[in-house]
Amino acid sequence: MKRFLIAALTVGAAAASAQQPAATTKVGPTLIKNATILTVTKGKLENADILLMNGKIAQIGKNLSAPAGAQVIDATGKYVMPGIIDPHSHTMIDAVNEGSLSVTSMVRIHDVLNPTDVNIYRQLAGGVTSINVLHGSANTIGGQNAVVKLKWGRPVEDMIFKAAPPGIKFALGENVTRKNSQTAAQAQGLPLRYPATRMGQEEVLRDAFTRARDYKATWDDYNARVAKGEKGLVPPEHDLELDPLVEVLEGKRFVHAHSYRADEMLMLLNVAKEFGFTVKTLQHGLEGYKIASEIAQAGTGLSTFADEWSYKVEAYDAIPYNVAILMRHGVVATVNSDSDERARRLNIDAAKMMRYGGLTEDEALKTITYNGAVQLGVQDHVGSLEVGKDADVVIWSGDPLSVYSSAETTFIDGEIFFDKKKDLAMRDQMAKERAALEAADRGRRTTPVIP
Amino acid sequence: MQIRGLLAGMSLAYTASVVAPPSIGAQIGVQRERNAPSVYAITNAKIVTVAGPAIDRGTIVVRNGVIAAVGASVAVPGDARVIDGSGLTVYPGLIDANSSIGIARETPAGAGNPAAGRGGRGAGGRGGTPSQQGAPAGAPNSLHPIGLQPELTAVDLVRPDADAFAGPQSAGITATQSAPATGIFRGLGAVVNLGGSSAQAMIVKAPVAEHIGFTPQRGGGYPNSLLGVFSSLRQMLLDAQHYAAEQAAYAKNPRGMHRPELDPSLEALQPVLSRQMPVVMEASSQREIERALDLAKEFNIHPIIAGGEEADKVAARLKAENVPVLISLNFPRRPQASADADPEPIRVLRARVEAPKLAGKLAQAGVKFAFEDGGMTNWADFLANVGRTAEGGLSAEQSVRALTLSPAEIFGVGDRLGTIETGKIANLTLTRGDLFTGHVTRVFVDGNPIEVHAPANANGAASVAGGTWTITVTSDEGEKSVTAALQQVGDQLRGTIQGALGSSQISNGSVSPSGEVQFSASVTLSAGTEEARFAGTITGNVMRGTMSIVGHPQGTFIGTRPDSAQGGRGRRPLEGSAPTAFRIGELT
Structure with missing residues (x-):
């Protein structure tokens, strides 16, 4: 029971407020730099970059330059693999x-x-x-x-x-x-x-x-x-x-x-x-x-x-x-x-x-x-990191085949749907919302007592 | 074609409705009604006409069930019984936009076809049997199982029942849009007045809408899950389209063609498919509403959403597709949970705090709406909760409209109900003070005054299954404890479970009036996530039954809830049919 509670108050709680992100907007490009890239079908690339654009994988290689307006993520020491x-x-x-x-x-x-x-x-x-x-x-x-x-x-x-x-x-x-x-x-x-x-x-x-x-x-x-x-x-x-x-x-x-x-x-x-x-x-x-x-x-x-x-x-x-x-x-x-x-x-x-x-x-x-x-x-x-495929890409803290690694950022079609840092911030937000809701709810009638 | 279909449906309906002879009590009721004065004048009252501005001090004359005159300076006829309305406010009689008030649980005849209920059109998979234990009997000569009989009609099922009407009348309700409360294709609803000497006299207009609930069949027959519910709806609508084509071909040239079989169920779906008959679809959460709208779109049918708890999240689409919402006033209540229960999921908390704000949000978004009772048993909640809609910015005028003219318009009776205007049916609601801060003293139904008494069960009968339950499940994985927060909505059960089996929203839940309960939930066991089917019986505050998981030995469970638990809807006092008596008490 206790284990469940902790789970509910962390990932589950943060998730609930993530439920209503802004409506679909055109996603800007993202350049992930200096990562160990596990392409799955074309081997492992050390210190490499991967560019996500228009929902697709646009480029994989070394020293890629970021297009205008691109979000750049430094993934030094981190791993990138397909979703x-x-x-x-x-x-x-x-x-x-x-x-x-x-x-x-x-x-x-x-x-x-x-x-x-x-x-x-x-x-x-x-x-x-x-x-x-x-x-x-x-x-x-x-x-x-x-x-x-x-x-x-x-x-x-x-x-x-x-x-x-x-x-x-x-x-x-x-x-x-x-x-x-x-x-x-x-x-x-x-x-x-x-x-x-x-x-x-x-x-x-x-x-x-x-x-x-x-x-x-x-x-x-x-x-x-x-x-x-x-x-x-x-x-x-x-x-x-x-x-x-x-x-x-x-x-x-x-x-x-x-x-x-x-x-x-x-x-x-x-x-x-x-x-x-x-x-x-x-x-x-x-x-x-x-x-x-x-x-x-x-x-x-x-x-x-x-x-x-x-x-x-x-x-x-x-x-x-x-x-x-x-x-x-x-x-x-x-x-x-x-x-x-x-x-x-x-x-x-x-x-x-x-x-x-x-x-x-x-x-x-x-x-x-x-x-x-x-x-x-x-x-x-x-299913693999190849140019032209959907940008379903995950940044891991370390080698994903190690028990010590965890997923940090998950992209689907080039858009972030999970980000560990944001998740931590949302937990605070959730706690505040719960407190406000409970305050609003208190003082309301509960179910009537049947004599 | 469509008109012929309608006529066939109506003739069936009338045949069945004469089965039960009127009771002696009902005949006395008729006698009393004839002796009662039929002309009334309510004087010196504030009149909220809804048709125009309120009249601060005016007179309403009611003659032979119809509003004969209304205005600030209307003469009182010599033959009128005068009601001094000083300190009173008169509203158009309130309308409950979706209910099963007045619908008897047991239908007069019929059984449905025990061989029906297959999955596809053809030979179908074998082994399933259609059955709904303890459920009402269905339409006579239907080719489809109970629960999938769109031809079932409120016309055959309504009963005058003063006891059952007393609660709603105490909340100012004079008319309802009533339909059978269980099943998938539930049947045709009617606008009925809550008074009258006979079922026939109660009907204002019928049929006004087909009704779809999405409750799986009980008893193991197809469809026993939400998956099958959608497939069976879809198959029947496709069959109805094919039926129309076949019947048309035969009508054109019967020679040499095998005569297509008459199917009253598919006949009843013709006006639905031609958009002449709107369809009330029970849907609360965002995804339920979206699924209902998608189904409606797939078959080009005209939907009305009932319940609508999260309709604000779909407001843009509802507005764009011009779909009205019948908002349930049975707002969730804070359950009394035992001390060791888990904290509520935030979405449950959020839903409870947001419920009163829904109407205001829909008004803002330009979505048409009316109020319905949501199966409440505690009728004191009805107007109290209308009052709480102010939290969402709904004005008093908007609230009154949603209880009067809006439901009348949605169900096509705006020409006879919903406002205080000369010529309209004399349904009136009289309050001392206003509707929200005062109390209802009397209603007029079809021009007959009915004194209002707070019903004996004003505190609300206990909901059969609603409340927060502490459940212990014993299975091949040992004993595990979960908390189940259940809300009963008509015959459906919603809610969440959380605890040692993980957390999930329950689905496919239903409750019978006798307390047979069943629902599914995703449970996390050591071998994976499985769908567990809970089936049991509730006796008082104890729920016992079995937990079945495909591929696992059967488990058992026992649940308890605190004594005062009442999570929402309960059983309605529909049985017993005391004659409608019009109490002409001393004037207030």
Whole structure:
């Protein structure tokens, strides 16, 4: 409790007053000088400068000159790296699961995004700039995802990462069969939901995509008849459940599949092959190392925990070398948080990948930056420090792969959304506001006493 | 097409409304009403006409339910019963712009379709069942589950109920815009007078607006989260568009075409889609309001925001899109928390201090607004809180307008209610002193005087779930303690939890009148952040239930709150239907 209080009075408190920054203004250029620059894709540059202009990375090199009106930051002794990308998040949503049905592809995370969630600010303070907000894992086919840039204080529509192709969450294994909550449902008199086994999950997938094929055929037929000039046709019904599955079949929507065991992952890869689509990522995928070649061959990525295991039966066979083994087999692998709390220290989770499996520094950084961008289809925009990419850049007090370093300034599209110095100043402001509010509130009637 | 749709809806409505025969009590009420004098003259009163400048000392003549004359030098007719209005101020009868006063909880008939409630249009995912345990029955012959029946109409549901009307009348309220209080598509609201010998006599105009709440279904069926709420709204609106196209094609040339099925729910959505029927959307926080406006934009429907706690943050958009706001007067109260509770989050504190200022800010921004009760049970708060809007710079004139002409205009009854003018319905509110510093002595409803008594529960019945709860959660991670600050708004539950499970705003919360409660919250466990679903029952000041997290064994929780806890809205005394009796007491 005490620990929470301290957290609330520091980062959380300061964040609340940062909620309403000035409306979007044109951001001036920023020149960060004399830093150690971790480009991730093009090596490490010592004593180098990076220029952010018009929301993009304009130049990287030595002795850059500041354009007129540029803000110049001396980063001597400090490190600059790309903003961290969390490929698996449930931050900033007012609902995680629509678990009532086995197929809920019609629900959209976009509808329930909450831009005032204080965890956005806390993650900025951990150097995170983009997150993949996913539906929960209650059902075989879950809802549509949202890829978001953490532009704290802005309306939802400004935060949506517009270049990111749409995605959808699938889930396999224990969370879907609800081994643990079946009894709970019965105790509450709630209905049991199909499927109760992994066999059933495969059937749900096959059934859903068969329906999606039929639905697509209906629309294709209608469109063909309209094209031929037939008049007076009533268009087929729109089915919000099947529309996104048709997009999956057409390769326009990425599948991010929660899975743990090797057998269920192989099952999904086979079903996908049968229906002619590629699974973009396996999420968690703790047993991925057992089938690394098969995953690589399928062109599928994998996003996992650095070192979390054995918290349930299907997580018993996990090993911390998962990422390293997958990478050595050519799989695009990432480390994710799945947690509002761990999302704030993904840099440490990346560093663990050097300890387990001997990844190089760049490879470790890729697990929380570039590879995440690939998994979300935005590698041309973010994930590394390259000229022309979005200016999603973080200044760290030291090497981000060290436990002693912390993020000091976080830029998104060239604009500062977290600054440690400002945060400290805001804490005073917050304390004053609270005092004023409490004074105004005191003396008001409380709730009446019922005799 | 649209007109035909409306007619179909109305005929259904009337069929259902004759089911319940009038009680003997109601018949006596009718008798008494006929014997009562129907001509009144209120003399020597200050008259706030709202239509023009106030009359310092004047007379109002009421004849057969209508204002016959008003002015400084109006002659008192010989057949009038005279009320000496010295020291009194007369206002147009106050209107509560959004309420479920007068709506019976149990509907007369119908069950909805137990096989409905699927996610998409097609075969749908399997396993979900639509159910709302303990909820009112729905529209007869609906193809859609209870909670998604836009054809449900206040016309079928209103009941004259003197006991239920006594509280609002004590706050000067003479008419309400009333609609069913639960569900997603809640049904059609009506402007009703709080008096009359029958349901039919109460109706001033119906229907006036469709109502959308965003409360997930209880009982595990689709949609059981905010995610599904939006998808189901969207799917039904798309289906309604398709339905119109199909029906039009069939009407044009029925030969050879399979006859499209009649769907009263989709029929009821036609005037919504053609913008003829506005839609009252329950939305309080900034993001809730923005989501509602986005949905309205997506389907080109005409929204009215109800609740609107943070409407000032969306004021520019509300103004630009010409969307009125029905401001809840059920301002949050300072909870009595136990000594070991965590300090309140600053946003909760901020919301409480800012609530009275909202109306002034909207007035400043040029947003149209009216006041609604927000489900309050303590009717003494109604006018007291109107008075507090002065903190935000709202003038007395602006306040009165927001209680009279503004709601009348928003719901299309400005030609018959909302001002004291010759020819308008004789709904009047009489106060000794003014509306804000004095007290209501009497109201006129449809020309009938009703003596006002402070209701027995003037202190407010305890809210079922509102208040600050100290909750102990027992799960696979041991025992953890959290503080939950809950506010009940109609059947919805809002608030925050904080403590050993982290801090988060609760979502998808709802409460049934019998105290079944459920809500979701993000909780931080050792394995990560998870969505926990709390479901339980409240008995007095104790809440017990289970906590379910996908992938975890079920936990349990027990919560307590201080004895005096009352966080906001509670249950409304809607059951029981005593006949409306007009008390003609001695003149004040």
